[in-house]
Amino acid sequence: MCTKEQAEHIAKITRYGEGGRGYAGSTRAASYATKPMPKHLADSKASTTVVAQIEDPIGVENVEEIAKVEGIDALFIGQVDLAVAYGASSVADDVVTRRAFASSKRPRMPVSL
Template sequence: MASPSPADSFRTRLQRGDLLVGSFIKTPTLHATEILGGIGFDFVVVDEEHSPFDRQATDAALFAARATGAAGLVRVPTAAAHHILSVLDCGATGVLVPHVASAALAAQVAAAARYRGGRRGYSGSVRAAGYGGGRMADYIAAADAATTVVAQIEDPEALEEIDAIAATPGIDALFIGRGDLTAALAAPSNDSPPIRDAVARIAAAARRAGKPVMVFVGGMAEATWLREVGATAFVHSSDQGFMKQAAARALAEMRALGQPGA
């Protein structure tokens, strides 16, 4: 499938504040990505941090994303440069990097994801480069323009540097990690007052830096609140979450056949 024009790229749409809907991919096959991309999800996030993805499984999921026209992001397991390079070479649209707790780390992440002014390692033979044959300078320019780098803010110490993290050149968006913030702050839930305060601080820093906000949501109630705060890119549930919800509903409906009066 042809790459989108710069005006329609995921990075451009994210930066201009389009409403974007995606989901986590937790199952290491290409099928869930193919299904979600095929029905029109804007993007998927292959979750290497919390799911059993190896490089081959990630490669397959990214192939499916490209085939359906969905943007394929990867939540890498760490901020290490080799993790970022691996998924970008496989053709990822961008990376979601966990535990970006300082401006110094944000700068390292941004550098690892880009060639010019950065430290991304070059290979012209990978999927991202069209398996060779093109001009190196053209590929590098296109890759730097399209690669999307999202910093996940999920540590209390990140809140102390949030303005500097948000303002880091090369960081395209902030992802608010309410789950880890809830655990770290010993909050009773991911929408309790301490978490709402943290969300507001992160969103305000993003506004000051002119950066979009990405969030995970389990349903419309959370999405409505976080949309009001300023989020524009929503990771709604996951392939496993959708399957479990649909299966539970179908099972309940079928069990009802055995009830009196059914």
């Protein structure tokens, strides 16, 4: 993920609602149409987690804006792809983690490698 706009799009299409994904009541999560719609919608909202994968220098530049998007719950830093993109010799190269983590300042935003 590289931009705030991509993050907004992903956050929207991973959830039911206006402009988001359509309702699917015949799924396993909806107990194959036996769970009442309001219960399924509430359960889905409570249990959906969206992780933004940052694996490009453009994504690193925009990671603070990506992390602010409502519906983005965590960040995953694709350190191997970043190492290649930055021309680093390994994922242990300081430039990879320093740039990725330095720009992520949202309080309590889980970040993993």
